Amino acid sequence: MTPPLTIRPLTLGEVRIRPNNIAGTGTPMLWWTFTSRTWSPWLPVFGFLVEHERGTVLFDTGQSAASIDDPDYYPGGLVGLVFRRQAEFRVSVEQSLSAQLTAAGASVDDIDVVAISHLHQDHAGNVAELTGKKFLVSADELALLDEKAPEMHGVLAEHVKVDGVEFSPVVFEPNDDPALAAFGASFDIFDDGTLLLLPTPGHSAGSMSLLVRREGAAPVLLVGDVTYNPDLLAKGVVPDTGAREVQLQTARKIVALTEALPGLAVVAAHDPRVPERLAAVS
Numbered sequence: 001m002t003p004p005l006t007i008r009p010l011t012l013g014e015v016r017i018r019p020n021n022i023a024g025t026g027t028p029m030l031w032w033t034f035t036s037r038t039w040s041p042w043l044p045v046f047g048f049l050v051e052h053e054r055g056t057v058l059f060d061t062g063q064s065a066a067s068i069d070d071p072d073y074y075p076g077g078l079v080g081l082v083f084r085r086q087a088e089f090r091v092s093v094e095q096s097l098s099a100q101l102t103a104a105g106a107s108v109d110d111i112d113v114v115a116i117s118h119l120h121q122d123h124a125g126n127v128a129e130l131t132g133k134k135f136l137v138s139a140d141e142l143a144l145l146d147e148k149a150p151e152m153h154g155v156l157a158e159h160v161k162v163d164g165v166e167f168s169p170v171v172f173e174p175n176d177d178p179a180l181a182a183f184g185a186s187f188d189i190f191d192d193g194t195l196l197l198l199p200t201p202g203h204s205a206g207s208m209s210l211l212v213r214r215e216g217a218a219p220v221l222l223v224g225d226v227t228y229n230p231d232l233l234a235k236g237v238v239p240d241t242g243a244r245e246v247q248l249q250t251a252r253k254i255v256a257l258t259e260a261l262p263g264l265a266v267v268a269a270h271d272p273r274v275p276e277r278l279a280a281v282s
């Protein structure tokens with residue numbers, strides 16, 4: 001008997017962000033970054049352990065505990081100020097990657113593939129603990145590492161480009177499945193149609209999502225930071241970060257996917273309701 005395809009959320013830190021980062025109004029990012037006086041409640045930073053008969057996939061690696069203790073973790077100057085104004089993080093001992101894996105009855109050794117939605121620090125923060133794994137990151141997102149100042153795109157290259165971590169660029173291939181018509185392309189992790197990476201750019205240049213299709217349970221779309229609240233995404237509300245038009249286009253594609261795949265659960269990386277959304281479709 002084949003084991004069921006399971007998705008388990010790992011809480012890899014917590015973050016609080018500005019209201020515009022959740023429900024955008026079209027306000028320019030630098031304006032709200034420096035004028036906002038309020039924070040959201042503390043929100044989880046989720047990674048997901050996806051267990052498939054051919055291997056275990058970790059989707060997003062979470063926030064690094066070093067980011068809390070190391071005074072030099074963030075850039076200095078104006079860019080560093082933007083980072084500090086936009087988000088605050090905390091990572092308890094229980095929220096380290098190894099502790100969360102242990103709590104899930106797993107270990108780093110069990111992970112075969114690490115797929116990263118995008119290279120922001122709270123998604124790529126723990127790559128150094130996963131050396132030697134197969135890393136999947138979209139080619140467009142990896143191109144940010146070659147830019148002169150990746151930190152201007154929210155990417156802390158020195159914590160991502162580390163010894164022992166080799167990224168395989170994901171190049172999406174044409175997919176004529178009518179259910180995926182809005183996307184038209186995908187990357188099939190195990191070549192069996194159950195774990196499909198989809199291009200969902202906008203929040204960052206190369207953001208991607210993971211569509212999980214399995215027998216006997218509703219499909220799930222892990223969307224990273226495409227939205228912080230799937231109920232807002234369904235209404236076409238996107239954050240005031242990233243490229244607004246591209247984000248809106250991606251939102252429309254996800255709505256179309258929701259219509260094509262009845263019961264689809266859209267699961268965001270910082271949505272406190274993730275455990276209940278996953279429980280409802282398992």
Ligand SMILES: [Zn+2]
Pocket residue numbers: 118120203225
């Ligand atoms: Zn992000």
